[in-house]
Amino acid sequence: MKKLENIAITGELPSPKGVALAILEMCRRDDTTAAEIAHIAHTDPALAGRLIRHANSAAAGNGRPVVAVVDAILRLGLGTVRNLALGFSLVDQYQNGPCDGFDYRTFWSHSLLMALALQKFCALTHIGQPDELFACGLLSRIGCLALATAYPAEYTNVLGLNGPERTLTDLEQEHLQTDHNELSAALLTDWGIPGALVEPIYHHENPDASGFSEGSRPYRLVHLLYLAKRVADLGVAAENERSGRTAELLLLGGRIGLNCEELGATIDELVRQWHEWGELLKIPASALPPFAQVSAPPRPAESGSPAALRVLLAEDDPATRSMLETVLGGALGHSVMCAGDGREALALAIEAMPQIVIADWKMPGMGGLELSRALRATEWGQTIYLIMLIGGESEDEVGEAFEAGVDDFLAKPVDVRTLHTRLRAARHYVQLLAAWERDRAQLKHFAAELAISNRRLEHAAMTDLLTGLPNRRAGMTALAKAWSAANRSGQPLSALLLDVDHFKRINDSHGHAIGDNVLREVAQALQHSARRDDSVCRLGGEEFLMICQNADLKSALMAAERLRRMIEGLRIKAGGALIQTSISIGVASRETAMADADDLVNAADRALYQAKQAGRNRSCIYVQGQLRCNPH
Known part of the structure; x- marks a missing residue:
């Protein structure tokens, strides 16, 4: 740079x-x-x-x-x-x-x-x-x-x-x-x-x-x-470009643990906030439809035959309509719905969701151009293949038809061979659309699986498998956040470093399985006794950390003594015997001389060391560089 x-x-x-x-x-x-x-x-x-x-x-x-x-x-x-x-x-x-x-x-x-x-x-x-x-x-x-x-x-x-x-x-x-x-x-x-x-x-x-x-x-x-x-x-993005941008977003959302529904809800909420902040800052914000609507256009209903298409024919001339219906439905085997004008055709389209619409340019009430614009104004109508019947082939008429959203045109009177050729192109489009929708469904499924896997991995990476408590990494992250919050608000912050006394003796006397059970029982007791805003994690071995937000040194020491007495009263089964254990606790609170959260942990660690040196099963505090231990 x-x-x-x-x-x-x-x-x-x-x-x-x-x-x-x-x-x-x-x-x-x-x-x-x-x-x-x-x-x-x-x-x-x-x-x-x-x-x-x-x-x-x-x-x-x-x-x-x-x-x-x-x-x-x-x-x-x-x-x-x-x-x-x-x-x-x-x-x-x-x-x-x-x-x-x-x-x-x-x-x-x-x-x-x-x-x-x-x-x-x-x-x-x-x-x-x-x-x-x-x-x-x-x-x-x-x-x-x-x-x-x-x-x-x-x-x-x-x-x-x-x-x-x-x-x-x-x-x-x-x-x-x-x-x-x-x-x-x-x-x-x-x-x-x-x-x-x-x-x-x-x-x-x-x-x-x-x-x-x-x-x-x-x-x-x-x-x-x-x-x-x-x-x-x-x-x-322009309206016609939005759906093409959603596939990558689904994958990116999966990488941070969001499945399709969660990503959609998050983006919808962001758009709402975007509009609120846009009004505050006098910045324009587009009227974005719901993410689910952008990312998943409606799937057409399955046809009876693989080659058959659902065709809506809008033609006001009875003779032309009858001829086209016979060719489309009889000779070509498509499912045909007929309408005598544009308004009737629009109502049928909303109900039946055709794959192809063939509409005459000029009809009473609503003509083919108005019908095309009305269909293209909807999300589901943008996937329909539109063919316009034009009385002549003037460049102006053809140009106006394509500007209205038409995909193809046929000159009247309609030639059957030409009609068949146009429908082959339409069938190819419908097949591509179906393949695209299958790919989109697979992509959503993959993104959902990826989101679930990432959440499991993140949980595993932040959780101690033995005790179920947050691990050292999660604990240090929580402590850093609590430190930043205390810096901003000026509220007190305390840390308790706890160590199970004579844990090696338990392992040597009763075996590692019993030792693991002791750690689980201690972890459960610590978690149950913690306040709502406190965080407890296992640092490793027999050491635990408790983060006490908005707690001064006096409150933290009282909490430490309460924990010590509770653990001292535990009776843990080891075969036919009961094991009694205890903990030593180092207590420290945030002081002005401390530069960061590591200094707070180091102070608590020094206090813990002093507690163990003084005979274990006791609490020791760190105050302005001085160490003081409570008597047993």
């Missing part, structure tokens, strides 16, 4: 203004407080309202609603507030611009939906802070806006050349000696976005070429960005 000063840009670039710029500068200081940021945010009522709304969104947590800007900032965190202020500032400034070929409003519409999708998928997969990634999604393609701002005329030409043969980044490099991904990364770095987020953003359009190690956080994040982008692509 290039630095901003190494990119040849001669024009103006997008930049934060006013209140957003002031917040950006204040967040660069280590001593900035939430109250100072709130004081600045109050000068921009629109920004203040957006921050409060975002803090109260479902992704921000299940706490009580906030009404004050300072509470919203505490809940979101200074880093997230900085990124949101930056994104909202750019949205407000760049609703239009000098580049004629660049659709500014569609760009922001796409960016908003991508931001919401990234936030939602992040909350589902626990890869990072959802609120922070909302801003990353909003700004992930800011390089496009930068090129449109710096090179308005040249970028219009580049966009005009964009097509399936060559990617937009290739064209940008050829004509402008940079591309929007390079420029996005350079701008985000210049604005203070962490490199751990910038690098996945740089690679998000081609995640397989990122070089990240499979399963690593950057690898998962870059693929999550790609999924969010594909959801946004679906949102701004």
Whole structure:
């Protein structure tokens, strides 16, 4: 990735203004407080309202609603507030611009939906802070806006050349000696976005070429960005392009554990939020139909014969209608329904779902063109093969018919051989449609199986098989989240490190099977005694960790003593004997001198070591570098 000063840009670039710029500068200081940021945010009522709304969104947590800007900032965190202020500032400034070929409003519409999708998928997969990634999604393609701002005329030409043969980044490099991904990364770095987020953003359009190690956080994040982008692509796609984009989304959703129904419900909810945020930011949002409707057009009913087709014939002339019905139904063996005008034909089409419609151009009431437009306006009608009967073959009539959505035409009077030829093409289309629907059904089944497998794998990767508790990896993830929440809210956080006393003696005396049973009994007791907001995990061996949110040192010590006495009272069966065991506990609470969650665990570990040295079956606390043990 290039630095901003190494990119040849001669024009103006997008930049934060006013209140957003002031917040950006204040967040660069280590001593900035939430109250100072709130004081600045109050000068921009629109920004203040957006921050409060975002803090109260479902992704921000299940706490009580906030009404004050300072509470919203505490809940979101200074880093997230900085990124949101930056994104909202750019949205407000760049609703239009000098580049004629660049659709500014569609760009922001796409960016908003991508931001919401990234936030939602992040909350589902626990890869990072959802609120922070909302801003990353909003700004992930800011390089496009930068090129449109710096090179308005040249970028219009580049966009005009964009097509399936060559990617937009290739064209940008050829004509402008940079591309929007390079420029996005350079701008985000210049604005203070962490490199751990910038690098996945740089690679998000081609995640397989990122070089990240499979399963690593950057690898998962870059693929999550790609999924969010594909959801946004679906949102701004033309109506006739939507169904073609759903197959990849089904597979991508399966990779993060979402089956077809869950993915559809998630996307539908995202579209609803997209419209709400679009009104707030004055950004257009398309009226996207439900995902199930986009991804699965209705399957036609099975025909009696493999070669037979369901044909709807709309013809007002009785003689022509009778002749065509005889040929279609008798000679060719198709199932034929007849209508005398367009309105009757439309009603029959809704009821019978024909595969082919043959309609006369001119009929009383509703003609063939109006019937064609009415059918094509529906999702199910877009899969029907339409043949128009035209009195002459003038170029104007043929052109108008195809613009109305007709697939083929026949000149009147109808030649039977020509009719047979046209129906062969129609049969081929129907067969391709049936094959496509079978493939789509198989793809849905595969995506559902993939989602189930991924959920099982994720559960297995985060669960201790012996005790059923979360394992060390899950526990450290929960502790990191609790640490971040405590940093934002200022609430206390405590950790209890527990160790089963003389566990090796139990294994040696009674065997490993009895030892395993002791661990299961202890784990079950710990889980049952934990508070609703506490998290318990097995770190390994006979060690367990309990994370106590919103608990100070005194409360944590009381909880530790309650646990110790409860385990001391357990009687575990070992054949004909009963085993009595005990635990030693190290207790530590978050202190200002602690840099991260690892420091908290290390403090609890030191306290645990002291408890074991003091004779076991007791609790020991860590306070400001000092260790104190309760007597047995």
